[in-house]
Amino acid sequence: AAAPSGHGASPGPTVPAQRGEAGPVLAWLREAVVSAALRAAARPRRAVWRTPLPAVLGLRLFPRAGGVDELALDTALATVTPQVRAAFALRVLEGLGPRSAAPVLAAAGVASPEEALHAAEHLRSIVGAEAEALLHGTEFDPCVVQARPTDLLRRRRRTRLTALVAAALVLSATAGTLVALRPEPPEPTPPVTALAAASARATDPRFLVRTPPERWSDTARVDLTQWPARGERTGDTALLSRALDAWTRGTGGGAGVRVSFTPSTPTTPPAAPPRLLFAGSVDGSAVVLLHDGERLIRYAESLAGRGGQVLELARADDADVTTGAAVAVARTGLGTRFLLAPWIDESAVRDLLRPDVPAAPLPVSGGGLTDPVPQPAADCGRVPALQVRSSTRIVEDHSFLLTDLGELSPAHLTWTPAPGTGAPARQPREATSAAGLAAWARSACTLPGLRGTGVRAVNRWEFARQALPEQAGPATWTCTRADLWNGRGRVTVAWEGPDPRGRPVRVPGATPEDTAACSRFGQHLLAGTYWTAPSGARYYLAAGSRALTGVTADGPVTASVRGQFLAVRTDATGPVRLTGTMPGSGGLPGWGEPDTESGGS
Template sequence: VEEGARGRGEDRAPAGVFAPVLDPAELMRTAAERWADTSRVDFTAWPARGGRTDDDGLLGRALRAWAGPPESVRVSTTPGTFTVPPAQPPRLLFAGEVDGAAVVLFHDGGVRVVRYAEPLSGSGGAALDFARTDDADVTTGAAVVVSRTGDGARFLLAPWIDLSTTRDLLAPDMPGRPLEVGPDGVTAAVPRPAAGGACETWPVLQLRSSERIVEKHAFLVTDLGDLAPAHLTYTPKPGRGAPARQPREATSTEALLAWARTACSLRTLAGSGVRSVNNWAFAEQKLPEGRASADWLCTRADTWRGPGRVLVQFLAPADSPTEPAAVVADRDDTALCSRFGQHVLAGTHWKAASGRWYVLAAGSRAVTRIEASGAVRGAAGGPTFAVRAPRDADVKLTASLREGGTLAAVH
């Protein structure tokens, strides 16, 4: 049941803004247990929480700042998010005091989350943040940043989150640590990934949904600088004769070990409106001159606005489980490594223990042959390829696909 009591706003609406949308009494409020009895488990199922949900003065200031922010209000947006005033009364998610600020969170029309914050004391200005959240679900609608201070962030968790812990992607063998959550759903401060300098830790939230909506469902999200944290997933290596794998939650040992070597590449995605990031282990390759093998991963970031970015990463044998993988390809605005781009081919130069250099290549499950031309020529059947080559040899790689057609290497 949604409630929206009638009332009159105290201030005149800016030109072009329908007056009721600025009236706190018209805000939509979701019943506390709605999330457990609905087929739409997203921000529309969040109840209004916090100690100031009945503070019409605060709510009115937040709505008016949204409708027509004065110059004193700092406005930020994630890419692809509109800042226009709401067309109808938004849904109130939170209003309360956090880290010395009064914070209000709204959900608008199923497409945006808007955060308003004003200092409780001092002369600092207010802030207004917009984030796109259309088609959010159990995982991508599980948390919102409610406050950032220094090196930490607090999150407002979805009402369906039953258990919350933190873990470090660069410590894959360490169990998660309990995360304190207040009665209003706000977490204790969680360390933020460092934006620069040495990449020595990568904090993530490991959340578990209530069994009232899904059984034993744990998942990872990480703070990439936007209001909504990004959901991390993993697609296992192809099995012999098995159908194509689908992304899974990144909580298994195999997934955590892969993320331990690729977590630091998430830095390049900060502030770009990322919805989810999947590590797809698309190939395993036996290396020349020995019995060691390497893994090939396609790390795909999907944004809320649609376009994606991929990093192809080469995981050579390493002494440390957290040694960063080598990024061998980086492509923006692409469908590669998604359900609309299921074929991938990539290559790299690699130095064996003997000191000899090779060109290596690997393709996804439908690749049946790889050919090299240019400074070095060669071919091999199957999804992997290796050939002796000078360190910086300019080589063109192409692949043949099982169902016909060819594939060029991604760069």
Template sequence: MPIHQPQQRAEARPDRTDVRQAEAALVEHYPRLVRLAYVVLPPALGRHRRVLAAHAAVQRALPVTGVTADAPRVPAQSRRAKAEPGRRAAAGGSRAHAITSGEATADGTTDSSPSGAPYALMRLRVLRSALAYERRPRWWPGRLPVPAALRPSTPVVWGLRLFPRAGGADELALDRALSEVPGEVRAAFALHLLEGLDESGVRALLAEAKVSEPAAAVRRAARLGGPDRAAARASLRSGEFDPCTVQTRPSDLLRRRHRTRAVALAAVLCVVAGGLAVAVDDQVRGPERSRAAEPPADPALDPAKLARTAPERWADTSRIDFSAWPARGGRTDDTELLGRALRVWAQPPKTVKVSASPGTVTVPPAQPPRLLFAGEVDGAAVVLFHDAGVRVVRYAEPLSGSGGAALDFARTDDADVTSGAAVVVSRAGQRARFLLAPWIAESTTRDLLAPDTPSRPLDVGPDGVTAAVARPAPAGGCDTWPVLQLRSSERIVEKHAFLITDLGDLTPAHLTYTPKPGRGAPSRQPREATGPEALVAWARTACSLRTLSGSGVRSVNNWAFAEQRLPEGGASADWLCTRADTWRGPGRVLVQFLRPATSPTDPGTVVADREDTALCSRFGQHVLAGTHWKAASGQWYVLAAGSRAVTRIEASGTVKDAASGPTLAVRAPRDATVRLTGALREGGTLTAVH
């Protein structure tokens, strides 16, 4: 909009009117402007200072007198022209027209809508102020970081720490992504999703805000937040990015009191003897001790604010997961160790080895996490945290030697009695130690490849840490597969034993079994894999678990979906669907054919492998599979089997045949190409999984 100079002295008043219009726009859209500033501000400020800086950027954006020459302005001539029709109309109609049309009226009614010039002015000034926190003065060397003294100041709040409400995993991931891009990219992202501007509008506004390369910023912003822009917009409008709805926590009260006393004492000493005051200040407030006394800028990184659960809470709550774990270990009161672990979590040095299971974010905590364990295990100081119900974090540093620290993350949302029963606290060579949940009453170990061998007792220390147990070999021969067999306390569930196994993540995987379909019986449900039939099935499929190592698996179920009588008078064979469910949702399916075997550990044949599928779950209850099989006579067959709802199977291609029921066997060459289709009892068809 062009700027028109007033042509008469009487028009000098519109400058004051402009300020009033800007103030109206600021008051009406204050939460919107503050959220915009909060997103654009650098996350390195910390959540407390970022909240204060966002409010400061909006409040300081109000012009002191008139509108500056380089900002949008409501022209005086335009306001006078718009007011004339109102004067000629009826008294009631003039005000109604001005209000509904959003125009400025003669009596001072202003256009403060988001599309009006006053709001555009405030938005531009807020944007410039927020971007200034990352800009360096022209005379400052480009390779050096900008000192805090040269950045815009932030308000000071004594005695309180402010931070927005914590969001979920999506909001944490978005906040991490925003922290990795410069301010102009965050600004383009916010203007597009929060303000609804198109690309050309964003580029124009960034150019007005003195951004050097607005087009590049818009291109980079388009790649933020993933392809689902609606989800990114919803995350950006959540409480995680709302600095107007904040939580408050006190700063360290004792430390504040000590500071006050120290200041008073220093003042007295200055009056009595200036030289002595300098000596005392050098001794008491030296650089190292001063830094140690400073509380963390973010309350989430303060070891004094760590959440701790009462020891017996697990027996008196309906939520049996990691939130019910008490803090255990011999160093739960070691604030130096806990503070170090939190600081490394917030900003891991390059010497720290960081690992995370798939789908787990590694951003710093948004609020004080829950302490699960702090102690010494296998020559290392280990700390375990549970953060916001969505992940477990393990920090380990060597007690001696030159080895570096390690930081591991694992997703744990919606954990339960079994999936929240243990965490790997230490791995040394081919052995591991677990920290068991407080509700575990009995712990043993067994070998899945020895189903007839009874389980052996496992020693557990008073802090819940087990003795070292063997881990499944990641490569080479598969001669043994160690698992833990645990039993829950009768205080929460009676006679409940279950199996877990180490698949390379912080949390072990829960193993279950679904029996074969019964004649006329309803569909079976997964059950614990501790019975003889389940152990025999797992003995033949355990080695296939190697393909799931390190993939963030929560549970693995063996579903015996069909039993088939083999041709030429052979014995029966079983069809199993081994489904691995991950913490992040998607699953992986291995369909295995178990031919008659002389050894209980003869591995099955994998005939299908499918990732990111609902097959063999409660959302994919129908399955059909096939394989080539050679009879004792040397004749080759195509075998097929379906789940209990399959009533007919047809084969087409090199050979054509059909059979009623859930199984089919037809002679076919070894290299025959056959397409299998099944008919379902309730209608519809099903193709074989590959």
């Protein structure tokens, strides 16, 4: 049969390719089932002849009994309205997105589909990912029941009593009619479940977690969990309540809250009371910083009552002494104010493009709030960075660089110098030395391209230094790796000439979205590019990391050399296929090729 259409036509039934793809029959049947279920739920529960299960003479029918998980899910579903249960079924069982589920709910008579979907998503975050598997089980299958025969002796007694019951019903017909006409008593308020109580506790400012002020100086875990609550409004219950409410409403699409989040950041409401890091008035806004163990949450509202509520979420599940050392509190035309970790003793601002200029001291309030740090110039004429030093009280007395990439947590900058003659493989180190600052001065202008991508740390690795032909000086081959909070890595390979004022030249080739290259799990790299000497002669150059014992070029340029460097004079153009040789392993393809397995040294 064909599903009815809005124009009276009956298109032939089509079966969708996969669950969630709407076809005429499936869409019509889905709306019919949801409408029938909501109509049934709207009937009075004490309606005459209404039975919850099929009735078979001589048999007792009842659903299968589930375990503890099924009982908890059934209890959670019983605490919400039928409209929310319908939205929950469409999202979990049918796999529909919010945009596809809303029209189905509206067609079924739900007055506010968006509110029902928001409540269903909240319920989904509470019951967990196993909800779908439980709902597909036999305990929730309406077509599966258990059957047992009734008690024979009881059946005989019921037969004898049937006549007496019938007579009693006739005599009490009038009284029964009057009773039936009495107004339906109000529905009893469902009992508060453990899940509902936990959700209410998570959004109650009275239960916010507050770390003691000096806990950070005597702990083996130095991260955001050791931040004390700071700011002059940590006792402002009304402000904290608005922040928690905006978190709950905003992540569910609530009106009046502007929400932004870094890639791969969960946007679910709080499942447990979060930790309060800061609450205060900064640059014309009331700001609240929260931490739930995995995410940083920044709430802001204008003190003048304009602009609505702003909510920012960012991942922070791997923060440590460096990546948990500062959090952006407010951004204005003057720059960004940061709240520094309690273990930061010294702070300064420096321009990465000017490594020879000393860092300027950065004033910090008694509560750890800095003066505004300037933003990078649009033309890359200035790339500010924070240079901070940790306290000796945590035995981590060292300075490191942080740069603002437009997110709540600034990115940690490190540097891996080029391999020296006979020196062991080098590891990433802090870029605050003269050599590290000079190295980052050449790569600093690549940092603005990483804004808003969820970057945790950036390491510049100089994997090779090559003597250029015609005694033109040394060239430096670099691999800059941006580690993201979600565990992925973005890599850029570049070539730098002997002029220290020159900008890096990116090595052409496909760049993978996620790679282990230039990390501890990808410690070998080979790259090549064309270069024109000051004399006008054209060369093809290639260089590999320290473990390579040979380089082979095929294509427009054909050559093979021992060692890790190749330089061939050529007038050819076009991509060259490179292969590196390493002891005890197969060939290493050049950077940018589809099957590359490159990395850092």
